[in-house]
Amino acid sequence: MNILKLHNTLTRQKEDFVPVDKNHIKMYTCGPTVYNYAHIGNARPAVVSDLLVRLLRYLYPKVTYVSNITDIDDKIIQASKETKKPIAEITEKFEKIYNEDMSSLGVLPPDIQPRATDHIDDMIKLVEDMIDNGCAYESEHHVLFDVNSYNAYGKLSGRDIEDQLAGSRVEVASYKKDPGDFVLWKPSVDDDPGWDSPWGFGRPGWHLECSAMSEKNLGLPFDIHGGGMDLIFPHHENEVAQSCGAHGEQNDPKIFVRYWIHNAMLNIGGKKMSKSLGNIFYIRDYTDKYPGEVLRFALMSGHYRQSLNWTDKSIEQAHSTLNRIYRVLKKVEDVKIDENNVNLIPDSVLECLCDDLNTPEALAKLNEIVNKLSKAKTDGEKKQLKEQVIAIANILGILNESPDNWLGIGKSSGSNEDEINQLIDDRNEARKLKDFNKADEIRDKLTNMGIDIEDTPDGTIWRKK
RNA sequence: GGCGUCGUACUCAAGCGGUAAGAGAGCAGUCUGCAAAACUGUUAUGCACCAGUUCGAAUCUGGUCGACGCCUCCA
Numbered sequence: 423m424n425i426l427k428l429h430n431t432l433t434r435q436k437e438d439f440v441p442v443d444k445n446h447i448k449m450y451t452c453g454p455t456v457y458n459y460a461h462i463g464n465a466r467p468a469v470v471s472d473l474l475v476r477l478l479r480y481l482y483p484k485v486t487y488v489s490n491i492t493d494i495d496d497k498i499i500q501a502s503k504e505t506k507k508p509i510a511e512i513t514e515k516f517e518k519i520y521n522e523d524m525s526s527l528g529v530l531p532p533d534i535q536p537r538a539t540d541h542i543d544d545m546i547k548l549v550e551d552m553i554d555n556g557c558a559y560e561s562e563h564h565v566l567f568d569v570n571s572y573n574a575y576g577k578l579s580g581r582d583i584e585d586q587l588a589g590s591r592v593e594v595a596s597y598k599k600d601p602g603d604f605v606l607w608k609p610s611v612d613d614d615p616g617w618d619s620p621w622g623f624g625r626p627g628w629h630l631e632c633s634a635m636s637e638k639n640l641g642l643p644f645d646i647h648g649g650g651m652d653l654i655f656p657h658h659e660n661e662v663a664q665s666c667g668a669h670g671e672q673n674d675p676k677i678f679v680r681y682w683i684h685n686a687m688l689n690i691g692g693k694k695m696s697k698s699l700g701n702i703f704y705i706r707d708y709t710d711k712y713p714g715e716v717l718r719f720a721l722m723s724g725h726y727r728q729s730l731n732w733t734d735k736s737i738e739q740a741h742s743t744l745n746r747i748y749r750v751l752k753k754v755e756d757v758k759i760d761e762n763n764v765n766l767i768p769d770s771v772l773e774c775l776c777d778d779l780n781t782p783e784a785l786a787k788l789n790e791i792v793n794k795l796s797k798a799k800t801d802g803e804k805k806q807l808k809e810q811v812i813a814i815a816n817i818l819g820i821l822n823e824s825p826d827n828w829l830g831i832g833k834s835s836g837s838n839e840d841e842i843n844q845l846i847d848d849r850n851e852a853r854k855l856k857d858f859n860k861a862d863e864i865r866d867k868l869t870n871m872g873i874d875i876e877d878t879p880d881g882t883i884w885r886k887k
Numbered sequence: 888g889g890c891g892u893c894g895u896a897c898u899c900a901a902g903c904g905g906u907a908a909g910a911g912a913g914c915a916g917u918c919u920g921c922a923a924a925a926c927u928g929u930u931a932u933g934c935a936c937c938a939g940u941u942c943g944a945a946u947c948u949g950g951u952c953g954a955c956g957c958c959u960c961c962a
Contacts, residue, residue: 650962
């Protein structure tokens with residue numbers, strides 16, 4: 423069997439994946455804070471995690487994948503104030519949109535999608551445990567994590583807190599014992615949403631929800647925790663501190679999570695896509711123009727730990743490649759395949775995926791097999807290669823459409839299909855009479871209607887441009 | 888200031904010690920009335936630059952230049 427290797431942020435090395443329990447793999451990926459449309463950068467960790475989950479399901483008998491919805495956060499409160507809409511209305515709307523957008527990218531729903539507001543009790547319990555263990559303290563109605571009480575602080579992100587302070591731009595709040603201390607619980611005033619707690623009416627600090635939801639739904643330790651690289655510090659560092667602190671563990675971050683995987687950022691014109699730069703592109707901006715599969719393919723065309731330059735051209739290139747693969751599948755449309763074999767991924771591809779999810783190389787292998795399929799002579803060959811292509815497509819989460827549907831064959835956006843078929847008949851009549859001027863005239867007319875035609879041995883087919 | 892990543896053809900992008908995958912785009916040819924599609928061939932004596940290690944380096948080491956990320960909300 424192929425051994426899965428993953429780059430573990432905790433050790434900064436590619437390691438053999440050794441599960442806590444090989445009969446049940448447990449994985450958590452940070453989901454969105456729902457206060458706005460999901461952007462294409464949000465899609466990367468979701469697609470990477472989805473791919474990893476599919477691979478884990480292929481390799482192991484049982485996988486539980488948890489990805490949360492953060493529906494309480496200062497950004498949401500701010501959005502509510504700005505739009506004068508109730509918080510619940512905002513979070514419900516954008517949670518729904520997020521899930522629709524991910525679905526359009528072929529991301530399978532997580533097994534469990536917990537909401538932060540359903541886990542307030544668990545968060546309060548964690549804070550109480552941290553206070554009991556002496557790694558959190560109450561100050562001016564806040565509860566803070568005492569970073570000096572936790573030896574392994576900085577281990578995940580590979581930084582020394584002392585060194586950070588020199589160039590740090592963080593303004594130190596009066597209630598902090600150490601500038602590195604971070605908020606676990608904060609007071610809610612006026613109209614702020616909040617819950618009763620031993621420390622008064624308030625709400626959780628940012629990092630707490632993931633510690634609570636991951637432990638509650640998966641138990642500790644669990645195997646894999648994922649997210650974007652920009653979350654390594656402070657979000658994930660603090661998650662580790664909280665979860666270990668609540669369990670009285672000072673040194674070993676692995677009592678929480680065994681493998682941390684982080685995807686690199688999407689760049690626009692060489693710069694990270696970010697709110698402050700205003701170069702955000704929402705998934706909705708693209709799904710009007712391109713099938714979600716194109717976006718997924720474009721995201722997989724680079725390695726997940728490498729920053730990916732996101733341009734219209736890279737999307738177009740992904741589209742062209744998929745078009746070609748679908749054309750080959752169209753060619754072998756009538757070749758019957760054995761559904762059982764569709765579950766067998768060729769070793770060459772499995773190797774790539776097991777090597778820290780090397781999707782660009784896996785896609786290269788896919789292309790090689792597609793080329794062979796295109797040239798295959800015998801039915802046996804065609805059947806075998808088609809099965810391989812479908813198997814690879816299934817694990818990569820692509821090629822979900824029928825070729826006709828994808829290529830737009832025999833489908834028009836309007837209700838003018840009869841007219842198109844009539845014109846094609848007229849053109850073939852003209853061709854038969856060798857009246858090529860007229861034939862070309864009709865083709866030009868079809869082109870102007872947005873219809874491409876192709877003369878094949880089986881007759882003329884047409885498709886939307 | 889601290890920590891880290893990257894620089895491979897026109898474009899995207901693997902390879903990470905054994906002589907440059909794959910895709911897109913382009914060009915030429917075959918085929919077809921012409922197109923389209925398909926097929927065949929073709930596009931890096933070289934992997935930012937300079938030294939070094941080695942029988943051998945895009946791959947290792949040191950240096951130079953350039954781009955970017957985290958340390959602040961961020962996927």
